[in-house]
Amino acid sequence: MTRWGMAIDTDRCTGCGACVVACHAENNIQTVGEEEARNGRAMHWMRIERHYEGVFPDVRIRFMPVLCQHCAAAPCEPVCPVYATYRNPEGLNAMVYSRCIGTRYCANNCPYSVRFFNWHGGEWPEPLQLQLNPDVAVRPAGVMEKCTFCVQRIQDVKGRARSEDRPVLDGEIRTACAQSCPAQAIVFGDLEDPTSRVAQLARSDRAERLLGDLGTNPSVIYLKGGE
Amino acid sequence: MAGEATWLHAVFSSSADARDAVRKLAEAKIAAKDVEIRSSVPLGELPPLGSELRTRVPLTALCGGLVGGTAAFMLVSLSSMAYPLPTGGMAIVPMPPAAIVTFEGVAMGAVLSVVATVLIEGGLLRLRGRPGPFDRQLADGGIVVSVRSRAVPPAGWASNAVATEL
Amino acid sequence: MSAPSKGREDVLFRPLSGVRPGLVACTILAAMLAGVLWFCWGYQIRYDIGVAGINRPVFWGLYIATFVFWIGISHAGTLISAILRVTSAEWRRPVTRCAEAITVFALMIGGLFPLIHLGRPWLFWYMVPLPNHRGLWPNFRSPLAWDMMAIFTYLSGSILYFLLPMIPDLAILRDRAVAEDRGRFRARLYRLLALGWRGTPQQWFSLEGGIKAMAVIVIPVAVSVHTIVSWDFAMTMQPMWHSTIFGPYFVAGAIHSGIAVLLVAMYVLRRVLKVGDYLTDQVFSNLGLLSLTFALIWGYFTFAEHLPVWYAREPSETAILLQRVSGDYAAAFWAMVILNVVVPLGVLSFPRGRRPVGTLFVGLCVLVGMWIERYLIVVGSLRFPRLDFTLGSYQPTWVELGILAGSFGMFALMYLLFMQLAPVVSIWEVREGEQHASRVGGGVEPEPHPVVPHPLGKRA
Numbered sequence: 133m134t135r136w137g138m139a140i141d142t143d144r145c146t147g148c149g150a151c152v153v154a155c156h157a158e159n160n161i162q163t164v165g166e167e168e169a170r171n172g173r174a175m176h177w178m179r180i181e182r183h184y185e186g187v188f189p190d191v192r193i194r195f196m197p198v199l200c201q202h203c204a205a206a207p208c209e210p211v212c213p214v215y216a217t218y219r220n221p222e223g224l225n226a227m228v229y230s231r232c233i234g235t236r237y238c239a240n241n242c243p244y245s246v247r248f249f250n251w252h253g254g255e256w257p258e259p260l261q262l263q264l265n266p267d268v269a270v271r272p273a274g275v276m277e278k279c280t281f282c283v284q285r286i287q288d289v290k291g292r293a294r295s296e297d298r299p300v301l302d303g304e305i306r307t308a309c310a311q312s313c314p315a316q317a318i319v320f321g322d323l324e325d326p327t328s329r330v331a332q333l334a335r336s337d338r339a340e341r342l343l344g345d346l347g348t349n350p351s352v353i354y355l356k357g358g359e
Numbered sequence: 360m361a362g363e364a365t366w367l368h369a370v371f372s373s374s375a376d377a378r379d380a381v382r383k384l385a386e387a388k389i390a391a392k393d394v395e396i397r398s399s400v401p402l403g404e405l406p407p408l409g410s411e412l413r414t415r416v417p418l419t420a421l422c423g424g425l426v427g428g429t430a431a432f433m434l435v436s437l438s439s440m441a442y443p444l445p446t447g448g449m450a451i452v453p454m455p456p457a458a459i460v461t462f463e464g465v466a467m468g469a470v471l472s473v474v475a476t477v478l479i480e481g482g483l484l485r486l487r488g489r490p491g492p493f494d495r496q497l498a499d500g501g502i503v504v505s506v507r508s509r510a511v512p513p514a515g516w517a518s519n520a521v522a523t524e525l
Numbered sequence: 526m527s528a529p530s531k532g533r534e535d536v537l538f539r540p541l542s543g544v545r546p547g548l549v550a551c552t553i554l555a556a557m558l559a560g561v562l563w564f565c566w567g568y569q570i571r572y573d574i575g576v577a578g579i580n581r582p583v584f585w586g587l588y589i590a591t592f593v594f595w596i597g598i599s600h601a602g603t604l605i606s607a608i609l610r611v612t613s614a615e616w617r618r619p620v621t622r623c624a625e626a627i628t629v630f631a632l633m634i635g636g637l638f639p640l641i642h643l644g645r646p647w648l649f650w651y652m653v654p655l656p657n658h659r660g661l662w663p664n665f666r667s668p669l670a671w672d673m674m675a676i677f678t679y680l681s682g683s684i685l686y687f688l689l690p691m692i693p694d695l696a697i698l699r700d701r702a703v704a705e706d707r708g709r710f711r712a713r714l715y716r717l718l719a720l721g722w723r724g725t726p727q728q729w730f731s732l733e734g735g736i737k738a739m740a741v742i743v744i745p746v747a748v749s750v751h752t753i754v755s756w757d758f759a760m761t762m763q764p765m766w767h768s769t770i771f772g773p774y775f776v777a778g779a780i781h782s783g784i785a786v787l788l789v790a791m792y793v794l795r796r797v798l799k800v801g802d803y804l805t806d807q808v809f810s811n812l813g814l815l816s817l818t819f820a821l822i823w824g825y826f827t828f829a830e831h832l833p834v835w836y837a838r839e840p841s842e843t844a845i846l847l848q849r850v851s852g853d854y855a856a857a858f859w860a861m862v863i864l865n866v867v868v869p870l871g872v873l874s875f876p877r878g879r880r881p882v883g884t885l886f887v888g889l890c891v892l893v894g895m896w897i898e899r900y901l902i903v904v905g906s907l908r909f910p911r912l913d914f915t916l917g918s919y920q921p922t923w924v925e926l927g928i929l930a931g932s933f934g935m936f937a938l939m940y941l942l943f944m945q946l947a948p949v950v951s952i953w954e955v956r957e958g959e960q961h962a963s964r965v966g967g968g969v970e971p972e973p974h975p976v977v978p979h980p981l982g983k984r985a
Contacts, residue, residue: 457665466745
């Protein structure tokens with residue numbers, strides 16, 4: 133069995149935002165513009181949250197990249213009346229865009245607020261449409277969307293490994309955010325494989341999960357506490 | 360109007376008068392199928408004409424509820440098991456939601472079967488609009504008792520009637 | 526023919542023949558207001574759901590608040606009329622029909638709102654359990670799926686419960702229309718709707734049994750509907766939604782708003798159709814007392830809902846509570862408390878306040894108050910999600926407000942059509958009540974069984 137997971141080292145994160153841009157480019161995420169962003173409709177499957185530690189003048193800003201946590205017991209899944217979001221056998225919390233009717237119930241039940249609704253459909257004026265990733269669907273207006281753990285890259289690597297008759301190697305799959313992180317704070321891999329880097333990091337003393345006490349059992353592990 | 364002529368109609372202004380007429384008919388051993396009583400309000404107790412009034416509403420409501428509930432439960436369980444999705448350790452057919460949907464199925468089945476029973480027992484939906492001469496008085500609260508003429512009703516059965524017509 | 530009712534009933538038949546210019550004018554106005562709803566919805570479908578003000582994290586807004594509001598109002602009729610029927614409350618007789626009509630129309634409108642709210646409403650049938658070649662079924666674990674089943678059951682049940690006792694009245698209308706040979710349209714309509722009703726003892730017996738049974742079945746269904754609506758919220762992890770009291774709290778609120786609409790509708794009927802002989806001061810007073818009761822129950826639930834949150838000081842819930850009682854929503858919150866509890870208490874506690882004008886005033890106040898309650902629950906909670914990085918704001922757009930206004934137009938339109946097509950007071954039930962009264966009061970009844978036996982009991 134496989135369970136895809138991610139470890140994010142917040143001690144390494146500089147808050148540069150490269151992962152956010154990479155995610156936009158990889159996953160055909162629309163940019164909504166100033167006005168819509170002000171209305172609370174900005175779309176970033178991966179977003180960087182800031183929080184401040186300490187009291188002035190001894191203040192430190194910490195950054196926390198937040199994306200879909202791909203919970204093993206995902207609160208968003210049972211509330212969808214049409215199975216548009218479901219758990220796939222490799223531990224991904226998958227979205228079936230063509231099935232989504234837009235009740236937005238899943239987003240209300242997501243404690244991490246990582247689900248984004250497509251309010252108007254994207255626009256890519258000439259020649260920007262040429263940069264669209266052909267491996268990723270462009271979502272129409274009225275559906276929910278969110279981080280997929282770059283499922284297209286997972287599929288790609290799995291296909292290549294199968295054609296070469298070998299297992300997928302650890303570190304072979306890199307999500308767009310992990311690939312573009314200059315501080316190398318993001319590690320992607322199989323949590324069920326005890327030798328993988330992500331599984332080792334998940335066992336570290338610094339590992340914690342976001343809102344872990346809710347019992348959602350996320351697949352994203354945050355590393356925090358060192359200097 | 361051949362069918363019309365075979366009925367004797369009498370319209371009464373009070374339920375007591377109508378009751379009286381029905382009692383006379385019953386004493387003369389007129390069969391229930393030869394008498395038709397019509398009113399715009401429920402009359403309550405009437406002298407027996409040899410047949411009992413009965414309704415199967417409670418029984419059909421129960422049966423309809425059972426059928427509806429079973430159907431709803433099967434819908435929930437079979438459709439979930441037709442393609443069981445991984446749920447992160449949660450049940451494929453969890454009982455509380457199944458119970459909720461089953462409850463609605465019970466109610467739906469019961470409601471539909473009650474209405475169907477009323478329609479069937481009352482011979483409704485046939486829309487056989489056989490008008491009588493006293494329909495207007497009926498609408499105003501009169502009680503119309505009609506007897507088939509071949510049943511030979513006793514003389515004076517409609518002596519208290521407001522109006523009669525052969 | 527029961528003499529006292531003769532001239533009195535004319536007032537019921539008057540709007541049911543010919544055309545009354547005043548009512549027609551009102552109907553056209555209501556239709557225009559209803560048109561606003563369809564225009565706005567069309568605009569929203571054409572230019573995407575984004576024309577509404579909802580956003581992240583306020584994914585549900587005015588549409589869902591108004592959905593809960595209308596579904597709540599639907600508890601006026603069927604539930605109240607069923608309870609009064611089951612308990613054989615005599616004063617129910619003139620009220621049941623106009624109350625059940627409210628249920629049917631409010632449910633139709635309420636059921637529209639989840640569709641309006643969908644991102645892709647043309648695909649709503651994905652929620653309907655239709656056999657299909659892909660083997661895809663709705664997810665019955667979702668409260669929305671329960672909701673749809675419950676509303677469908679309640680709507681079907683209410684329509685049938687509304688029409689079943691109307692059959693004898695429709696037959697009366699049919700016989701009158703045929704005899705007077707005017708209004709060919711009406712004669713044809715009533716002949717069709719009366720289903721060939723003749724009024725034989727067997728038909729009455731089955732009908733009364735059916736009505737009793739329906740009343741018993743429909744009460745738990747009505748309770749389940751608003752409980753499940755509340756579970757749409759209570760099943761989530763959203764702070765201030767995840768509350769065990771929501772089921773009974775919503776049901777109490779629903780009945781509270783339902784009685785309010787019933788009081789307003791009865792007042793309008795009394796003024797417009799002059800049916801004061803039927804909808805008497807006593808009826809208003811009785812419903813006023815019922816309203817008072819539910820104001821107290823609702824007030825108690827509101828207190829019981831908020832007190833533990835305040836006491837426990839759980840951060841994510843306390844943030845929402847403080848916004849509600851002393852922050853952004855303080856004005857709305859306290860207005861809601863005043864409109865829903867203080868005003869009913871102040872007015873309805875006194876016999877003078879329970880006159881029709883007083884109950885009308887309370888009805889209008891409670892209506893506004895209950896709408897605010899739903900808005901606060903939906904928007905006031907969603908703005909503050911558990912991860913407080915994502916605080917939100919929400920402002921309804923003209924599309925949403927237009928649809929809200931249009932829904933009232935829809936309701937007025939349907940109610941006006943009902944007033945012109947069916948008697949607003951159940952004629953046969955009132956006649957039957959008069960018979961009872963004369964029997965019990967006059968004591969001239971020579972019959973052995975002066976009381977009509979229970980229709981479900983056997984009789985020879």
